[in-house]
Structure formats: structure tokens, C-alpha cells
Amino acid sequence: xxxxxxxAGYKSFLGDRFSRERQRYxxxxxxxxxxxxxxxxxxxxRVSPEVIFDAGPGEIFVVRNVANIVPPYETNGQxxxxxxxLEFAVEALxxxxxxxxxxxxxxxxxxxxxxxxxxxxxxxxxxxxxxxAPAADTLDDPGDNPSDNYMMxxxxxxxxxxxxxxxxxxxxxxxxxxxxxxxxxxxxxxxTGLLLVRDxxxxxxxxxxxxVGTPPSLLRxx
Amino acid sequence: xxxxxxxAGYKSFLGDRFSRERQRYxxxxxxxxxxxxxxxxxxxxRVSPEVIFDAGPGEIFVVRNVANIVPPYETNGQxxxxxxxLEFAVEALxxxxxxxxxxxxxxxxxxxxxxxxxxxxxxxxxxxxxxxAPAADTLDDPGDNPSDNYMMxxxxxxxxxxxxxxxxxxxxxxxxxxxxxxxxxxxxxxxTGLLLVRDxxxxxxxxxxxxVGTPPSLLRxx
Amino acid sequence: xxxxxxxAGYKSFLGDRFSRERQRYxxxxxxxxxxxxxxxxxxxxRVSPEVIFDAGPGEIFVVRNVANIVPPYETNGQxxxxxxxLEFAVEALxxxxxxxxxxxxxxxxxxxxxxxxxxxxxxxxxxxxxxxAPAADTLDDPGDNPSDNYMMxxxxxxxxxxxxxxxxxxxxxxxxxxxxxxxxxxxxxxxTGLLLVRDxxxxxxxxxxxxVGTPPSLLRxx
Amino acid sequence: xxxxxxxAGYKSFLGDRFSRERQRYxxxxxxxxxxxxxxxxxxxxRVSPEVIFDAGPGEIFVVRNVANIVPPYETNGQxxxxxxxLEFAVEALxxxxxxxxxxxxxxxxxxxxxxxxxxxxxxxxxxxxxxxAPAADTLDDPGDNPSDNYMMxxxxxxxxxxxxxxxxxxxxxxxxxxxxxxxxxxxxxxxTGLLLVRDxxxxxxxxxxxxVGTPPSLLRxx
Numbered sequence: 001x002x003x004x005x006x007x008a009g010y011k012s013f014l015g016d017r018f019s020r021e022r023q024r025y026x027x028x029x030x031x032x033x034x035x036x037x038x039x040x041x042x043x044x045x046r047v048s049p050e051v052i053f054d055a056g057p058g059e060i061f062v063v064r065n066v067a068n069i070v071p072p073y074e075t076n077g078q079x080x081x082x083x084x085x086l087e088f089a090v091e092a093l094x095x096x097x098x099x100x101x102x103x104x105x106x107x108x109x110x111x112x113x114x115x116x117x118x119x120x121x122x123x124x125x126x127x128x129x130x131x132x133a134p135a136a137d138t139l140d141d142p143g144d145n146p147s148d149n150y151m152m153x154x155x156x157x158x159x160x161x162x163x164x165x166x167x168x169x170x171x172x173x174x175x176x177x178x179x180x181x182x183x184x185x186x187x188x189x190x191x192t193g194l195l196l197v198r199d200x201x202x203x204x205x206x207x208x209x210x211x212v213g214t215p216p217s218l219l220r221x222x
Numbered sequence: 223x224x225x226x227x228x229x230a231g232y233k234s235f236l237g238d239r240f241s242r243e244r245q246r247y248x249x250x251x252x253x254x255x256x257x258x259x260x261x262x263x264x265x266x267x268r269v270s271p272e273v274i275f276d277a278g279p280g281e282i283f284v285v286r287n288v289a290n291i292v293p294p295y296e297t298n299g300q301x302x303x304x305x306x307x308l309e310f311a312v313e314a315l316x317x318x319x320x321x322x323x324x325x326x327x328x329x330x331x332x333x334x335x336x337x338x339x340x341x342x343x344x345x346x347x348x349x350x351x352x353x354x355a356p357a358a359d360t361l362d363d364p365g366d367n368p369s370d371n372y373m374m375x376x377x378x379x380x381x382x383x384x385x386x387x388x389x390x391x392x393x394x395x396x397x398x399x400x401x402x403x404x405x406x407x408x409x410x411x412x413x414t415g416l417l418l419v420r421d422x423x424x425x426x427x428x429x430x431x432x433x434v435g436t437p438p439s440l441l442r443x444x
Numbered sequence: 445x446x447x448x449x450x451x452a453g454y455k456s457f458l459g460d461r462f463s464r465e466r467q468r469y470x471x472x473x474x475x476x477x478x479x480x481x482x483x484x485x486x487x488x489x490r491v492s493p494e495v496i497f498d499a500g501p502g503e504i505f506v507v508r509n510v511a512n513i514v515p516p517y518e519t520n521g522q523x524x525x526x527x528x529x530l531e532f533a534v535e536a537l538x539x540x541x542x543x544x545x546x547x548x549x550x551x552x553x554x555x556x557x558x559x560x561x562x563x564x565x566x567x568x569x570x571x572x573x574x575x576x577a578p579a580a581d582t583l584d585d586p587g588d589n590p591s592d593n594y595m596m597x598x599x600x601x602x603x604x605x606x607x608x609x610x611x612x613x614x615x616x617x618x619x620x621x622x623x624x625x626x627x628x629x630x631x632x633x634x635x636t637g638l639l640l641v642r643d644x645x646x647x648x649x650x651x652x653x654x655x656v657g658t659p660p661s662l663l664r665x666x
Numbered sequence: 667x668x669x670x671x672x673x674a675g676y677k678s679f680l681g682d683r684f685s686r687e688r689q690r691y692x693x694x695x696x697x698x699x700x701x702x703x704x705x706x707x708x709x710x711x712r713v714s715p716e717v718i719f720d721a722g723p724g725e726i727f728v729v730r731n732v733a734n735i736v737p738p739y740e741t742n743g744q745x746x747x748x749x750x751x752l753e754f755a756v757e758a759l760x761x762x763x764x765x766x767x768x769x770x771x772x773x774x775x776x777x778x779x780x781x782x783x784x785x786x787x788x789x790x791x792x793x794x795x796x797x798x799a800p801a802a803d804t805l806d807d808p809g810d811n812p813s814d815n816y817m818m819x820x821x822x823x824x825x826x827x828x829x830x831x832x833x834x835x836x837x838x839x840x841x842x843x844x845x846x847x848x849x850x851x852x853x854x855x856x857x858t859g860l861l862l863v864r865d866x867x868x869x870x871x872x873x874x875x876x877x878v879g880t881p882p883s884l885l886r887x888x
Contacts, residue, residue, distance in 0.1 A: 001406075001419075001422070002319075002321065002406050002408065002419050002430075003258070003259060003318075003319050005258075005259070005275075005277075005281065006259065006275045006321070007430065009274075009275035009276040009277055010274060010275055010276070010417055010430065012276040013273065013274055013275065013276045013415075014415055016276070017273065017276070018415040022415065025268070025412055025413060025415060026413050028268050028412060029268075029326065029327060029411075029412040029413030030413070032327065032329075033266060033267045033268055033329075035267040036225070036227075037225060037227070037228065043283050043284055043285050043307050043310070043311070044255060044283070045255045045257040045279065045280050045281055045282050045283045045284070046247070046250050046251075046255055046279045046280055047279075048270070048272040048277075048279070048284070049270075050270040050272055050273055051235065051239065051272055051279070052231075052232060052235055053227075053228050053231035053232055053235065054231040054232070054234040054235045054238070054239070055227075055231055055270075057267065057268045057269075057270070057273070057412075058267050058268055059227065059267055060267050061265050061266070061267045062265055062267070062270070062286050063265050063286055063287065064284050064285055064286040064307075065285065065287075065303040065304070065306070065307055066303070066306050066307045066310055069303070071303075072516035072517060072518060072609070072612050073344065073516060073578050074516060074518055080346050080349065080350065081287040081288070081291070081293075081303045081304050081350055082287070082303050083344065083346040084287070084288050084330075084346040084347045084349070084350035084351075085265050085286075085287055085288045086346070087341050087342055087344065087346040087347050088265070088288055088329065088330070088333075088341065088347055089265070091341035091342055092329065092341060092347075096225075097224075097225050097228075099224065099228070104251065105251055105254065107254075107255075107310065107314065108306075108310070119309050119310065119313035119314055120309055120313055120391075120392070120393055121392075122295065122305065122309065122391075124302050124305040124306040124308070124309040125306045125309050125310055125314075127302065127306070128302065128303055128306035129306075133614070133787040133788060134517050134612065134613055134614030134615070134617075134786070134787065134788065135614055136614065136787060137613075137614030137615050137618070137786045137787050137788075138614045138615070138617055138618035138621075157614075160617065161612070161614065161617075164608070164611040164612050164617060165516070165612055167608040167611065168516050168578065168605070168608050168609055168612060169342075169344075169578055169581075170342070170343075170577070170578030170579055170580070170581030170582045170601075170605065171342055171578070171581050171582070173578075173582055173604065173605075173608060174581070174582035177582075177647060182225075184223075184224050186224065189251075190247055190250060190251040190279075191247060191248050191251030191252070193235075193236055193240040193244065193247060195232055197223075197224050200223070203621060208224075208229065208232065342578070342581045343577040343578065343580060343581050344577060344578065344581075445850075445863075445866070446763075446765065446850050446852065446863050446874075447702070447703060447762075447763050449702075449703070449719075449721075449725065450703065450719045450765070451874065453718075453719035453720040453721055454718060454719055454720070454861055454874065456720040457717065457718055457719065457720045457859075458859055460720070461717065461720070462859040466859065469712070469856055469857060469859060470857050472712050472856060473712075473770065473771060473855075473856040473857030474857070476771065476773075477710060477711045477712055477773075479711040480669070480671075481669060481671070481672065487727050487728050487729050487751045487754070487755070488699055488727070489699045489701040489723065489724050489725055489726050489727045489728070490691070490694050490695075490699055490723045490724055491723075492714065492715075492716040492721075492723070492728070493714075494714040494716055494717055495679065495683065495716055495723070496675075496676060496679055497671075497672045497675035497676055497679065498675040498676070498678040498679045498682070498683070499671075499675055499714075501711065501712045501713075501714070501717070501856075502711050502712055503671065503711055504711050505709050505710070505711045506709055506711070506714070506730050507709050507730055507731065508728050508729055508730040508751075509729065509731075509747040509748070509750070509751055510747070510750050510751045510754055513747070515747075517788065524790050524793065524794065525731040525732070525735070525737075525747045525748050525794055526731070526747050527788065527790040528731070528732050528774075528790040528791045528793070528794035528795075529709050529730075529731055529732045530790070531785050531786055531788065531790040531791055532709070532732055532773065532774070532785065532791055533709070535785035535786055536773065536785060536791075540669075541668075541669050541672075543668065543672070548695065549695055549698065551698075551699075551754065551758065552750075552754070563753050563754065563757035563758055564753055564757055564835075564836070564837055565836075566739065566749065566753065566835075568746050568749040568750040568752070568753040569750045569753050569754055569758075571746070571750070572746065572747060572750035573750075613786075613788075614786070614787075615786055626669075628667075628668050630668065633695075634691055634694060634695040634723075635691060635692050635695030635696070637679075637680055637684040637688065637691060639676055641667075641668050644667070652668075652673065652676065
């Protein structure tokens with residue numbers, strides 16, 4: 001049977017949050033969803049977009065794959081889950097913001113940086129993570145034992161890669177040109193709670209800290 | 223800049239939930255994640271797994287794609303995001319439960335049932351949703367104007383398809399045989415909050431309602 | 445035997461241009477090439493980059509393929525001629541400018557716009573031109589009989605696509621960020637000789653006409 | 667902005683060559699191109715086919731890739747730029763001659779002969795140059811430090827390979843059999859200006875020297 005933890009969690013949701021927001025759920029079921037934001041996040045159990053942005057039902061359309069990657073537009077191959085979600089969000093829902101959100105201690109990024117052995121004969125992780133190879137090309141070679149600092153920089157470079165890949169989709173490019181869509185990068189520090197946000201002018205990531213009065217101790221990004 | 227809604231939501235998270243759970247985040251950053259549950263859910267903005275199961279950081283590894291689909295194991299083609307996440311969850315994290323969770327009013331399911339026109343020349347949604355074609359083959363032809371009831375049945379059939387596709391992965395099959403991994407199906411009614419759970423014996427979906435004292439009015443699954 | 449036209453042309457080259465520039469050829473053979481510019485142009489017989497820019501030996505590294513296309517960075521598949529040339533130009537030659545140059549009456553663009561039947565069972569042109577499908581997505585549907593104006597707009601949109609695809613290469617992105625590399629778009633009007641150049645700020649193409657005192661009659665871009 | 671060198675070169679073209687040949691450009695724009703010759707040349711900045719053969723607009727359809735390579739006919743994989751150009755030239759333009767033209771000091775050939783390290787993680791050059799591996803198999807192993815002479819012989823062998831690969835395209839084979847298409851090999855000595863041309867009977871390359879009265883000193887092919 002479904003694990004007890006989920007049964008208990010669902011009871012809690014039903015008695016608490018669903019009770020309070022029930023009308024909202026009913027309206028959303030009636031009218032359909034109409035989110036303005038697409039977040040492409042990681043599957044990691046510590047980085048739920050709805051939690052980190054305290055979002056309610058209907059607010060964020062969420063793709064979660066390993067290491068929050070957007071592949072480039074390509075039509076060979078058959079099944080492109082992330083491209084499908086992107087197409088749906090942009091063309092059908094007409095979202096106005098796309099946020100690619102990475103996070104510290106990402107297992108996918110580490111696997112790539114450490115050139116980990118395949119996990120199965122399919123080597124799905126190896127193939128999937130190869131999408132960020134050109135991001136690694138923008139950094140110096142880390143040698144055999146990549147540091148945490150290198151992995152953070154690789155993570156930010158991979159977000160840049162995904163933002164560049166987003167622009168290979170004609171629908172994205174058209175809406176960005178028309179001012180109807182903005183692309184953003186963000187990076188969540190699990191230990192510190194600190195969120196780095198990409199400056200669209202300079203491409204640099206800086207903490208959203210001042211804005212939120214984060215105490216100095218949070219400024220370390222693990 | 224990053225939308226105000228996200229800035230405000232992040233502030234709220236930082237001041238409230240992160241403050242309360244800070245130690246847990248720090249421990250999780252130190253020790254790494256160790257979730258026991260993988261949920262494969264839909265990108266839809268109304269069905270966050272962490273919300274529906276009131277889950278905290280570290281509890282659920284989450285894949286979200288359009289219509290919560292697991293493709294079959296296949297190695298031709300290059301990038302398989304969902305298979306990569308599955309491989310990581312099963313082989314690296316050794317999760318003990320996989321839940322495929324559908325929901326009412328799923329845009330991907332509707333797009334397939336209504337044979338919608340491609341959203342772009344890439345037709346990513348069309349190709350992606352074609353994975354559930356064999357699920358549709360298990361149902362009668364709905365004609366040109368599929369009913370809501372048909373779409374719910376198609377959704378449940380698609381969950382069956384994904385559960386069968388999961389079993390095409392050797393690592394999944396091996397762990398299921400060894401009793402180390404259980405596969406589950408679930409379906410969330412957005413309007414009612416009702417959760418249907420699949421009975422692994424009979425394959426039928428039934429409300430978790432009695433368990434949670436859901437009032438009769440919730441028994442309608444929209 | 446090699447066609448007479450080439451024999452005669454080569455004699456002419458040897459007696460005229462090679463005689464005059466012989467020292468330059470000798471120096472270039474000794475020192476190796478060191479061009480600062482990569483032009484990605486079309487195979488079309490009317491649009492030689494060396495002719496249009498009156499370039500001498502050693503000045504321009506030239507890729508010519510059908511419709512002057514840059515594919516996105518991708519590593520599946522085996523042989524990527526254009527990506528190979530790009531890698532060589534950027535990483536080995538360290539060019540400082542990349543110009544994607546389209547032209548009027550491009551057969552590849554027309555073939556795509558008119559959804560022409562495959563030329564052979566391999567359908568190499570069809571597959572190759574499919575790279576610009578997302579560019580077509582940025583324009584309105586031209587219907588069954590696309591106008592010349594539509595084909596020009598598709599051509600400019602395809603140049604945008606190639607510029608976006610260039611940015612999916614890590615080496616390109618890194619050098620652009622560092623100010624070591626600039627990307628340009630251009631479009632040559634065969635009948636008029638007019639060259640449109642892309643404004644990097646606005647993304648709009650405008651004639652280089654004022655700069656060169658082009659008479660008004662040249663302002664029509666066929 | 668577009669580099670000054672190109673602006674100046676374009677002005678020169680417009681004032682000189684375009685002025686003189688304007689009618690030809692207009693006619694070509696009106697009637698479309700109708701070249702009889704396809705040249706497959708190298709991207710190298712020192713070997714423009716239009717310069718070496720003193721060709722005017724409309725005379726030569728030109729593919730330029732690294733090391734003037736024709737891949738064999740193959741349909742798996744998606745984007746084949748050179749095969750697409752070949753298909754277009756043979757099937758749509760019905761060219762009567764195809765010239766594969768190599769040149770001295772080719773960086774692609776050298777990279778292959780010296781087993782150079784990948785230039786980026788994509789290793790596009792390495793993959794692309796692997797097409798000539800069977801050509802290298804026709805020569806003795808050059809050891810770790812291949813001589814210039816070896817590299818010239820490898821270059822000629824690679825041209826043979828490309829001519830053989832051309833014959834793997836059914837459309838080429840058919841037209842060659844019907845006497846409608848001829849295949850040629852050529853090799854340009856950058857330092858000397860000397861052009862070696864392949865004898866279709868013997869397969870040997872010999873200078874076009876007598877024909878053009880090249881002085882003996884040019885007979886060295888660097």
C-alpha cells in the first residue's frame with residue numbers, strides 16, 4: 001500500500017491547507033490553470049519550488065528533472081519531456097516568466113563533474129547530464145577531484161546553458177523579443193536558504209539577500 | 223527581474239518555514255538527501271506533490287513532466303530526462319516507493335484525447351503524449367468529443383501504462399521482485415481534494431476517503 | 445578531365461592574382477592561417493563571401509552549407525561538419541567575429557517554405573532544413589503559397605535561429621561574455637547588391653547603404 | 667558592429683566588381699542560379715574556390731567544410747549538411763562536375779595525423795575527421811611524428827575517400843554511369859600556387875603545370 005507517510009501527509013493537507021484553500025481549488029478546477037510562471041527545477045527532495053516560493057495552487061507550472069536542465073531544440077529522437085512541457089507552458093499557457101533554478105549539492109552536477117560510472121547499462125544519467133558539457137567548456141578543467149566551488153560554478157554555468165538552449169525554441173525567442181516573456185536564472189543554497197538570482201544585464205548571480213534582510217550568516221552559499 | 227510574486231514568496235519562506243526548519247535544511251545539506259519516495263507527477267500548477275502530501279524537505283524526490291508519464295526503457299535517442307531521474311532515484315538513492323500521480327483536468331491527457339493540433343512545428347507535446355497511445359487502446363473509442371468521464375478513464379489507463387513502463391527497467395523489476403521497491407498509482411481530484419489510490423491487487427482506483435474521514439460530498443471525482 | 449572553365453580560371457588566377465599576391469601566399473603557407481573572421485554562408489553560386497567582401501587569402505575562414513545554417517550544439521549523431529568547423533574556428537583559430545550571412549532567393553529557404561517533396565529517399569535537404577523549423581514558428585503561417593516577402597522574413601528569422609544556436613556552444617558563450625568574440629547577422633540581396641546588417645541591440649536588419657552611398661535604387665531587397 | 671574590414675571590403679565590391687557585373691547579378695537573381703560545377707573545398711581562409719578559379723557569380727556551387735570531406739551516404743542521424751548540399755547540387759541543380767579540392771597545410775588533416783586532443787568536450791573535429799580513417803588505413807603508419815610528406819599523402823588519400831563516398835550516393839552513381847556527371851580531385855599548394863589534378867584513369871595527382879606554363883620552381887608541392 002501507499003506509504004503511511006503519504007497517507008498521513010495527505011490527511012494533514014486535507015484537514016488544513018485544502019480546507020482553507022478549498023474555494024481556490026474549486027475555482028481552479030472550474031476555470032483551468034492560468035499560471036504566469038514556469039519553473040524548471042531539480043528533482044532533488046530538498047528544493048520544492050512551491051515551498052521555496054511559498055506558492056499556492058495555480059501559481060507555478062513546474063518541470064522537475066535531474067539538474068534542472070533545458071535541452072536545446074531538436075526534433076530527432078522521439079520523446080522530449082522537458083521540451084514538451086516548455087512548449088505547453090509557452091504556447092498553451094502563455095507564461096510570462098521562465099525561471100531555471102539550480103541548487104547546491106546537486107547530485108546530477110556532481111555526477112557529471114566527477115565523471116561517475118554509469119548507474120545502469122542504459123546510462124541515462126550520463127547521457128542526460130551530457131547536455132551540460134558545453135557549460136563545462138566555459139570553465140577551466142577542475143582536474144580529477146573537483147572542488148565544491150567548482151561544482152557551484154558548473155551549476156551556474158549549466159543554468160546559463162539552459163537559458164541559451166531556451167532561446168533555440170522559436171516560440172521562446174519570439175515572445176522574449178516581443179517583451180511578453182522573461183527568462184531568469186536562480187540558485188538555491190540548501191544549507192543557508194540563500195537564493196542567488198541572475199542579473200539579466202551582466203549575467204552574474206547575486207544574493208537576493210539585501211532585499212529580504214538575510215542575516216550575514218546566510219551569505220555563505222554552500 | 224525575477225517576478226515580485228517570487229520575491230515575496232521567497233521572503234515568506236525564509237521568514238517562516240525556513241526559519242522553523244533551518245536545522246533540517248542544514249543537516250540535509252551536510253548529509254545529502256535520502257528520500258524513500260519518488261513521485262512522478264504532472265507539471266500542472268495545481269498539483270504540487272509537496273503540498274498534497276504536506277511533505278518537508280528531504281522526503282520526496284519529484285519528477286514532474288506533462289501528464290506524469292514514464293516512457294518505456296529505450297536507449298536509442300540521446301536524452302531521456304524521466305528515465306535519467308528514475309535511474310538516479312532507483313540506483314543511487316534506492317527509493318522504496320514510486321508513486322505515479324495523475325490528476326483531474328490534465329491538459330496533456332485532454333490534448334491527446336482531443337487529438338489537438340500541434341502547438342509548434344516541433345510538436346513536442348504530440349510526440350510526448352504518444353507514449354500513452356497503448357493506454358488509449360485499452361479503452362473504447364470515445365469518438366470526436368470525448369467526455370470528462372472518458373478523460374478520467376484515459377488518465378487512469380495512462381497511469382497503468384506508466385506502471386507497466388516502469389517494469390521495463392531492469393533495475394525496477396529486480397528491486398520489486400526482491401521486495402525492496404513498491405510501485406503505486408494515485409489520482410488527485412483538483413476540485414474535491416479527493417485522492418484515488420490504486421489497489422495493487424485489483425488494479426482498481428478507490429478513494430482514500432474512509433481513511434481520512436472525507437465527507438460524502440468529496441466522493442465525486444471531477 | 446577537369447572542366448575547361450576551371451583550367452582557364454586557374455590560369456587567370458595564376459597569371460594575375462597569384463602573381464601579385466604571391467608573397468602573401470608564401471607567408472601564409474609558412475606561418476599558417478590566422479583569420480579573425482568566420483563567415484557561415486550559403487553554397488549558392490552567387491554569394492561568395494570572398495567576392496562580396498573583396499577578401500584576400502588568409503582573411504576569412506569560410507563555412508558554406510545550404511542556407512547558411514548553424515545547428516544547435518548536440519553530440520548525438522556522429523558527423524557534424526558545421527559544428528566541427530565552428531569548433532576549429534573558435535577554439536583553434538580564436539576568430540573574433542562570426543558572421544551568419546543569408547541571401548535573397550535561397551533555394552534551401554524556399555524548399556522549406558514550400559514544403560517541397562524530398563529530392564531523394566535520404567531526404568537530406570528536408571532534414572537539414574528542419575533546423576529552421578523553430579524560426580518559422582516565430583512567423584505567421586504563410587499559407588500554401590508563401591510570398592517572396594515571407595521568404596525573406598523567414599531567411600532573417602533563420603539567421604536569428606543560427607545566432608541563438610551559436611550561443612548553445614560553450615566556447616562561443618564564454619568568448620562572447622569575455623568580449624573576445626562578436627556575433628553578426630547579414631543578408632545579401634543578389635539582384636541589388638544591397639547588404640542588410642543586423643543591429644545587435646535591436647535585432648533588426650538595416651541596409652549598410654548610407655555607409656556606402658548606395659543609390660536609392662539599390663534599397664529594394666529582392 | 668560588423669568588422670571594419672568587411673565594411674571596407676563590401677564598399678570595394680560594390681564600387682568595383684558589383685558595378686561591372688551588375689547586370690549579371692540581376693539576371694542571376696531573376697533566372698535563378700544554374701551552376702555546372704560543385705566544388706567541395708576546405709574552410710581554410712587561403713583557399714577560396716572563387717579566387718583560385720577566378721570564378722564569377724553563378725559559376726560554382728560551393729560547399730566548404732573542414733578538410734573538404736564528403737561523408738558516406740547514411741541516414742541515421744538527423745542533420746547532414748554536406749550530404750544535403752550534395753543532394754541539392756545533384757538532384758535540383760543537376761551539376762555536371764564535382765570537384766573535391768584539398769590543399770597543403772590543412773589543419774584538419776594535421777589534427778587527424780597528429781591525433782590531436784579534442785578541442786572541446788564535444789570533440790566535433792575529432793568525430794568529423796574520423797571520416798578519413800579508412801583513407802589513413804591505405805597508408806603506412808607514420809609513427810608519432812608524421813612528416814609533411816605523409817600529411818600530403820594522407821590528404822590525397824582523403825580525397826580518394828571522398829570520391830569513393832560520393833559514389834555511395836545513388837543519385838551520383840546513376841548520373842556518373844549515364845555520363846551526365848564527372849567526379850574530380852584537386853589539391854592546391856598554398857605556397858606555390860600549384861594545382862595538382864587527379865588523373866581519372868590512374869588515380870594519380872599531377873600538376874596542371876604544363877598547361878599553364880608554371881615555372882619549374884613551382885613544381886614543389888609544399
